[in-house]
Amino acid sequence: MGDYTTQELLSIFAMQGFAGFSLFSVLLLMALGLAIIFGQMGVINMAHGEFMAVGAYTTYLMSAVSEKYFPGFIQYYFVFAIVFSFLIAGLLGYLAEFALIRHLYKRPLDTLLATWGLSLIMQQTFRSVFGAREVSPTLPDWLLGSYQPTDTIDIPLNGLFVLALTAIVTLGVFILMYRSSWGLRVRATTQNRVMSGAVGINTKKIDRLTFALGCGIAGIAGAAFTTIASTGPTTGSLYIVDTFMVVVFGGAGSLFGTIASAFSIAQAQSILEFFISGSMAKVMTLLTIVIFLMMRPEGLFSIKVRK
Amino acid sequence: MSISDYALAIEDLTVSFDGFKAVDGLNLYIEKDELRVIIGPNGAGKTTVLDLICGKTKSTDGSIMFMNKEMTKLAEHEIVHAGVGRKFQTPSIYENLTVYENLEVSYPKGRSVFGSIGFKCTQEVDARIKEIAKEVFLEEFLDMESALLSHGQKQWLEIAMLLIQDPQLLMLDEPVAGMSVKEREQTAELLKGICKGRSVLVIEHDMDFVASIADKVTVLHQGKILAEGDMKTVQNNPKVIEVYLGH
Amino acid sequence: MNFIYDRLLGGKNGMIGIAILAALIFIVLPIGLDLFRLNMVGKYLTYAFAAVSLVLLWGYGGILSLGQGIFFGLGGYSMAMFLKLEASSPENTAIQSTPGIPDFMDWNQLTELPWFWQPFDNFGITLIAVILVPTVFAFIIGYSMFKRRVGGVYFAIITQIIAVILTVLIVGQQGYTGGINGITDLRTLHGWDIRTDSAKYILYFINAILLFAVIFLSRYILTSKFGRLLLAMKDKEDRVRFSGYDVSNFKIFVFVLSAVISSIGGAMFTLQVGFMSPSFVGIVPSIEMVIFAAVGGRMSLIGVVYGTLLVNYGKTVFSETLPEVWLFLMGGLFIAVVMFFPNGLAGLWEKHGNKLTACIKNRQCVIAVKAFIENKRAKKAPATSE
Numbered sequence: 001m002g003d004y005t006t007q008e009l010l011s012i013f014a015m016q017g018f019a020g021f022s023l024f025s026v027l028l029l030m031a032l033g034l035a036i037i038f039g040q041m042g043v044i045n046m047a048h049g050e051f052m053a054v055g056a057y058t059t060y061l062m063s064a065v066s067e068k069y070f071p072g073f074i075q076y077y078f079v080f081a082i083v084f085s086f087l088i089a090g091l092l093g094y095l096a097e098f099a100l101i102r103h104l105y106k107r108p109l110d111t112l113l114a115t116w117g118l119s120l121i122m123q124q125t126f127r128s129v130f131g132a133r134e135v136s137p138t139l140p141d142w143l144l145g146s147y148q149p150t151d152t153i154d155i156p157l158n159g160l161f162v163l164a165l166t167a168i169v170t171l172g173v174f175i176l177m178y179r180s181s182w183g184l185r186v187r188a189t190t191q192n193r194v195m196s197g198a199v200g201i202n203t204k205k206i207d208r209l210t211f212a213l214g215c216g217i218a219g220i221a222g223a224a225f226t227t228i229a230s231t232g233p234t235t236g237s238l239y240i241v242d243t244f245m246v247v248v249f250g251g252a253g254s255l256f257g258t259i260a261s262a263f264s265i266a267q268a269q270s271i272l273e274f275f276i277s278g279s280m281a282k283v284m285t286l287l288t289i290v291i292f293l294m295m296r297p298e299g300l301f302s303i304k305v306r307k
Numbered sequence: 308m309s310i311s312d313y314a315l316a317i318e319d320l321t322v323s324f325d326g327f328k329a330v331d332g333l334n335l336y337i338e339k340d341e342l343r344v345i346i347g348p349n350g351a352g353k354t355t356v357l358d359l360i361c362g363k364t365k366s367t368d369g370s371i372m373f374m375n376k377e378m379t380k381l382a383e384h385e386i387v388h389a390g391v392g393r394k395f396q397t398p399s400i401y402e403n404l405t406v407y408e409n410l411e412v413s414y415p416k417g418r419s420v421f422g423s424i425g426f427k428c429t430q431e432v433d434a435r436i437k438e439i440a441k442e443v444f445l446e447e448f449l450d451m452e453s454a455l456l457s458h459g460q461k462q463w464l465e466i467a468m469l470l471i472q473d474p475q476l477l478m479l480d481e482p483v484a485g486m487s488v489k490e491r492e493q494t495a496e497l498l499k500g501i502c503k504g505r506s507v508l509v510i511e512h513d514m515d516f517v518a519s520i521a522d523k524v525t526v527l528h529q530g531k532i533l534a535e536g537d538m539k540t541v542q543n544n545p546k547v548i549e550v551y552l553g554h
Numbered sequence: 555m556n557f558i559y560d561r562l563l564g565g566k567n568g569m570i571g572i573a574i575l576a577a578l579i580f581i582v583l584p585i586g587l588d589l590f591r592l593n594m595v596g597k598y599l600t601y602a603f604a605a606v607s608l609v610l611l612w613g614y615g616g617i618l619s620l621g622q623g624i625f626f627g628l629g630g631y632s633m634a635m636f637l638k639l640e641a642s643s644p645e646n647t648a649i650q651s652t653p654g655i656p657d658f659m660d661w662n663q664l665t666e667l668p669w670f671w672q673p674f675d676n677f678g679i680t681l682i683a684v685i686l687v688p689t690v691f692a693f694i695i696g697y698s699m700f701k702r703r704v705g706g707v708y709f710a711i712i713t714q715i716i717a718v719i720l721t722v723l724i725v726g727q728q729g730y731t732g733g734i735n736g737i738t739d740l741r742t743l744h745g746w747d748i749r750t751d752s753a754k755y756i757l758y759f760i761n762a763i764l765l766f767a768v769i770f771l772s773r774y775i776l777t778s779k780f781g782r783l784l785l786a787m788k789d790k791e792d793r794v795r796f797s798g799y800d801v802s803n804f805k806i807f808v809f810v811l812s813a814v815i816s817s818i819g820g821a822m823f824t825l826q827v828g829f830m831s832p833s834f835v836g837i838v839p840s841i842e843m844v845i846f847a848a849v850g851g852r853m854s855l856i857g858v859v860y861g862t863l864l865v866n867y868g869k870t871v872f873s874e875t876l877p878e879v880w881l882f883l884m885g886g887l888f889i890a891v892v893m894f895f896p897n898g899l900a901g902l903w904e905k906h907g908n909k910l911t912a913c914i915k916n917r918q919c920v921i922a923v924k925a926f927i928e929n930k931r932a933k934k935a936p937a938t939s940e
Contacts, residue, residue, distance in 0.1 A: 044707050103893060108707050109618045110892045113848065116841055117888025124881035241718050241837070244711050279726025286719045290712060294698040297708060361796055387798035399793040401786040412782050413797050420807045426779040465793075472798065 012274055015154065020270030022159045022228045025166040028262040029221030030239055031246040032173050035258045037214035038247055040190045041207060043101055044112040048243060049236025050122035051215040054092060055085030055222020056231035057130060063137030075140045078223075082165070085219035093215025097208045105207075119237065126233040136230035143227060158227040165224055169217060174255060176213075186210055249289050251299030261300055265289065311375050314339045314506040315360070315476055320369035322359060329355045331530035333369070337476075342502040344509045344517045346541075347527035348551050353510045354396065356527070357478050360508075361393040362386045373476060384418075392474030396481050398461035402454035406445055406464060409453050410436045413468035435471060442500070443467040444493060459490035463497070470501060477501065478508045483516050495519045514552070526551065568773070571856045572766075579762045589751055596758040596826045598866040599765055601626075603819025604843040605850060605858035606765075607812035610772055612844070613852035614781060615808045616788030617705065621713030622816045622843045624720055625688040627835030629817030631724075631731075632687060634830035635671055636680040637740035637748075638732075656737070662729030671730075677744060684821045685814055692813035696806040703802070714837055721836035736831025740824065748825060761822045768815050769855050775811075776855075784808065816843075845884070848891045851900025860899055 004012065034048050045051075059081040066077040096118060104111040139158065146156045177183035189196045189206045197203045225231065242265070250261030265285060272281035293299070317335040321328060330352045337343050345353050358364040360371055362383040371378040378386055401409050414435070417426030440446045443463040448456065453464060462482055469477055482498070483491045491513070498507065498520050511517050517524065517538065524541045526533040528551070534544045541547055583595055604622045612618050644654040652665045659667070673679045695716065699709055724731045732738070740748070747753060775781060787794045787801055795801050824830045833839065842865075850861020865887070872880035895901055 044710075100889065100893070107892075109612075109616075109710065110896070112618070112707060112710060113841075113844065114889050114892040117885040117892070120881045120885030120888070124878065124885070127881075128878060241711075241715060245715060248708065248711060277726060279722050283719055283723050283726065286715055286722075290715055290719070293708075293712060294695075294702070294704075297699070297702050297704040363792070363796070382800070383795045384798050384800045387796060393796050395793070395796075399790050401789045401793070403785055403789055404782060408782055409786075412779065412786050412794075415798060417779050418798055419800075420780065420803050423780040423783055423804075424775055424778045428779075468793075468797065 011150070013271065016271045016274045018155050018159060020267040021163050023270055024263050024266035025159075025162040026221055026225050026228070026239070027242060027246050027266050028166055028259060029169060029224055030218055030243040031250070031258050031262050032170060032255075033214040033217035033221065034243050035247045035250070035255070036173070036177070036217070037211055039254075040186055040210055041105075042108055042190075043105070043211070044108060044115065044244075045101075045211075045214070046112055046115040046240060047096070047119035047122060047236075048115075048215070048218055049238070049240035050119045050126075051089045051093060051218035051236070052222040052225065052239065053122070053126060053231060053233070053236040054089045055219030056226050056235065057126065057135075057222070058085045058088050058219065059223045059226045060130075060135050060137045060231060063139075067138055074138065075142065078137075078140055078143065081137075082220055082223045085223040086216040087219075089219025089222065090212040090216030093218075094208055094212035096215070097211040101211060102204070102207065119240075123233045123237065130233070132233060134230040134232040134235075137226050139227060162224045162227055165220070169220055170255075170259065173217070177255070245286070245289055248293060249299055251301040254299075254301040257299060257301035313337060313372075314341070314374060315508075316370075316372040317356075317360070318370050318372075320356075320359060320366055320371060322355065322364060322367045328530050330359065330366075333530065333532065335525065335532070337506050337508060339506055340502065340504065342498065342507045342509065342520060342522050343525060344511055344521040344523075345525045345527055346511065346514075346517060346551065347533070350529075351527040352530040353527055354480055355530075357393060357480055357508070357510065360386075360476075360478060361391055387472070387474075388418075390475035391478070392469035392472055392476070393478040394462075394465050394469060394480055394482060396484070398458065398465050400453050400456075400461055400464050400468065402452075404453060405450055406440065406453050406456070407436060407449040409464060409468055410439060410471055413471050415472045439467045439471045442470065443497060459486040459494075462486065463494070466497070466501075474505060476506045476508065480510045481512065482509060483511065483513055491516055568856075572769075575856050575859060576766065579765075580759070584755070584758070589754055592758055593754050593826060594870065595863070596754075596761050597823060598863050599761055599859070600819040600823040600826065601843060601846060601866065602765055602859045602862040603768060603822070604816040605846040605862045606768055606772055606855055607815035607819075608844060608847035609852060609855050609858055610776065610784075610808050610815075611812040612847060613854075614776055614784040614788070615805065616784075617805060617809065618707075618710045618844070619713045619809070619812070620710045620837070620840050620844065621717040622812070623835045623837075623840035624713070624717050625692065625813040625816035626820035626823070626839070626843070627720065627724075627830070627832070628688045628691060628813075629684045629820030630824045630830040630834060631737065631820075632674065632680055632683045632817075633821040633824040634737040634740060635674040636677060637743060637824065638737050639667075639671070639675045640743070641739060641741045656732070657739070658732045658735075658737075659729055664729050668730055684817050688813040688817040689810050692810040693806065696809040697802075700802040700805040700809070705805075714840070717836050717840050721832045724832040724835065732831075734832060736829055736833075738829040738831075740828050743825070749828060754826065757822070757826050761826060764818060764822065765859070768818065769859075772815075772855050780804070845888055845891070847898075849887060849898050851898030851903075853897060854900030857898055857900030857903070864899070 030048065030052055033051070034045065037043050037045050037048070059078070062077050062081040062084060063074070066073040100114055100118065101111060104114060143158045143161055146154050147160065148154050177186065185196070185201050186206055189201060189203045193203055222231075225235070229235075246262045246265055247258060249265065250257030250259070268288070269281050269285045272284055276284070313336045315335070315337040317333055320330055320333040320335075322330045333356065335356070345356065347353055355364060359366050360373075360378065362378065362381060366379050369379070373389060373391060376389055378389065378391070381389070401412065404412065411428060411432065414432055416432070417423040437446060437449070440449055443466055445460060445463060445467065448460065453461065456464060462485070466479065466482065479498075483494050486494060495516060498509070501507065509520070521538055523536065524538055525535045526541055526544075526547050533550065534541050534547050542552065579599070584592060587595065604626050607622060608619070638656045642654065642656045647653045647655070647657065647660070650657065650660040652660055655664060655667050673683065695713070699705075699712065704712070725734045727733075742748065748757065776784075783794060783799065783804060787804065791801055820830075820834070823834065846862040846865050847858045848861070849865050850859065851857035868883065869880060872883065891898060897904070
């Protein structure tokens with residue numbers, strides 16, 4: 001580090017830190033969906049990354065369609081793309097729950113394998129439909145450009161947008177899960193399925209909608225993802241392990257834990273990346289977390305229960 | 308009597324879950340060869356007491372002396388090795404094994420990794436398994452997959468799995484729950500037989516069953532002892548009637 | 555004698571299964587296939603080590619490891635390091651700026667052999683390393699997780715993360731590991747050229763013998779009280795614990811054992827295929843090993859060998875002809891096995907195999923087919939006459 005002046009170091013931290021924010025946003029959006037599915041339902045969804053890719057491809061499609069047929073719409077399509085990404089990924093999640101997941105609720109390890117199978121099928125579908133090449137949507141002008149608070153700091157606007165989007169979605173999830181009657185029913189179902197059924201909650205419907213919601217949020221993550229990188233058939237699978245790590249590290253079932261965990265993982269990786277090679281940054285981050293989880297399997301935040 | 312004369316001496320035992328004291332300064336003494344029944348309303352901390360003794364839950368404070376040995380710091384299997392056996396509330400048997408295999412797996416030899424690989428089912432083991440199976444009315448079902456047993460038979464099988472280890476303290480959590488009247492009677496006979504040479508601690512709700520087996524009854528309420536004594540005294544205790552029996 | 559019959563061969567049924575598999579691997583395949591294909595089968599059979607290890611760990615122990623590739627890789631890399639050092643003698647590498655070290659180190663400006671490579675110039679130490687390195691690795695992972703009662707999906711995910719770490723490390727540290735290409739261009743073992751036809755035959759048979767040895771050892775362990783305890787733990791872990799067993803020790807042992815078995819497979823892979831690369835270490839190979847076991851039947855030591863052969867055969871055929879279809883099929887296989895055939899091929903065999911053997915024995919199927927044909931004819935005849 002000796003080669004940098006303090007001024008430069010500060011700028012590096014600010015910019016790498018901000019790059020970390022973009023990674024943080026995508027990781028958090030992915031993890032929110034997964035945390036709902038894993039934390040609330042105990043289901044390991046290995047195809048979660050592919051639901052993110054569904055969102056990304058939806059955004060790409062909408063961009064391509066607007067560009068070709070409605071050139072005037074190109075400035076606005078992105079907002080609709082976010083909504084559609086959510087809806088389409090959510091709908092696919094709904095179908096996946098109906099066809100696959102609901103048969104496997106008591107067998108978590110088998111769910112893991114079945115959803116892995118689902119992820120392979122989805123990846124190959126992407127490849128067949130969109131080709132093996134990575135694609136990216138045409139971003140509206142207002143997402144391009146950057147904000148320069150000082151000479152040496154340069155913060156891209158798309159990053160700011162994604163960060164804001166993440167904040168809104170996180171808030172929405174919080175309100176939905178902890179402040180709405182629907183969230184109460186979801187949490188009741190998690191804690192005591194039989195009892196919830198007995199008091200008149202349609203637990204099957206709750207499960208299906210919870211799964212769909214989780215996948216839908218992954219879809220939003222996909223839309224956000226398109227602003228920072230291009231999308232290929234295996235894009236989702238690159239993020240799935242990191243996302244699981246975020247959820248497990250944060251402590252399953254803790255929203256605050258998920259946020260803190262996504263933040264620390266993204267920042268650690270992004271800042272380390274500047275000083276050591278990317279692969280070593282990844283190794284260091286992962287290794288730290290594995291060791292941490294070995295010492296404290298319940299993750300950063302967890303609730304004590306009387307067993 | 309000094310503490311060392313008791314089979315089990317629990318003193319000032321406390322456990323708190325995030326501030327809620329499920330067991331609060333409990334003192335409980337059980338003699339050798341005694342059959343003690345713990346009763347009390349739901350949430351009184353009965354099962355938690357058993358969890359604490361067998362090490363499933365770690366205590367916040369207090370001591371558990373079993374045969375003059377402190378139990379609170381030991382791991383679960385070490386507590387078992389010291390001679391404590393515990394039956395769970397719902398029958399906890401290995402459904403994917405036969406009755407015979409259930410008992411074989413519970414036989415107290417070959418308890419280490421390599422010991423279990425080298426373990427041989429000798430005539431002695433075989434004879435012991437059959438003897439115990441007979442004691443719990445299961446000698447005809449030895450080769451049956453245990454998932455196929457009736458609920459009552461599963462309860463007996465779990466008791467047998469403990470008996471084969473010849474524990475000095477046997478703890479049974481609601482042993483007759485879900486049993487037919489006839490099975491209850493058989494179980495009462497069984498318990499009277501097995502408490503010879505060991506102490507037995509039973510949690511039970513069925514008052515008729517309690518009356519038929521108990522030497523001494525302890526009533527637990529909100530993690531503390533409400534009353535203790537023989538069945539008559541306890542049943543006539545106004546406090547007990549108020550919180551537990553009075554309806 | 556009785557002991558061998560009951561415990562190693564698994565009684566009458568087990569013996570028939572072993573005999574058929576042995577006939578297939580030792581006689582039918584070597585005679586029926588050309589060397590290229592046989593070598594490929596040999597490669598598949600090295601994966602079967604990992605599949606067998608998953609029978610112990612996952613089928614009986616109920617512990618799903620998504621990181622068997624780690625151990626396959628540790629064994630494979632240990633062997634590859636030894637062979638690479640032998641191939642990098644100063645005479646062979648005279649044109650390098652530092653002769654006597656592996657070529658990829660030279661390309662990455664290393665000027666001396668790193669310390670952890672040095673023991674691998676000795677074949678005896680290498681063989682010990684194939685056993686010892688995965689043992690230590692698995693013990694550390696197993697001890698820290700099972701003593702803290704981490705299991706189920708957490709264990710699966712953590713083993714997966716470790717597989718990722720190892721792959722990223724191998725790929726990133728090119729100078730020490732050969733990077734993404736792996737350790738290639740392996741030639742001789744103590745002067746014996748492993749690329750010749752005769753060597754390939756010999757290695758195939760050594761591999762097959764080792765595989766059977768591992769199956770026998772596994773069966774011996776699974777038919778002991780240890781095996782029943784594993785099943786008992788899978789069902790009611792607490793009951794086992796409160797019957798006086800230190801459950802974590804049993805899990806650690808079975809995890810270490812499965813790691814060693816996979817590692818032997820990895821070492822044999824390197825010997826037969828002639829290279830080792832990170833693509834046999836990471837998430838994808840690890841989870842493929844699980845599917846081999848699932849397809850064959852996670853509770854059957856023999857079944858998983860068939861499962862491994864079949865899935866790999868399918869993979870080879872499809873990736874040669876219809877690569878797009880393969881991922882669909884593979885994905886479908888995961889789903890189908892989990893949803894409809896949780897006991898895999900072995901389960902199907904158990905369910906329908908008796909009928910089939912009885913059928914063949916009594917010639918009932920011949921009679922049935924004849925009756926069927928007669929029936930059809932009889933139906934057809936009046937129709938034409940009308």
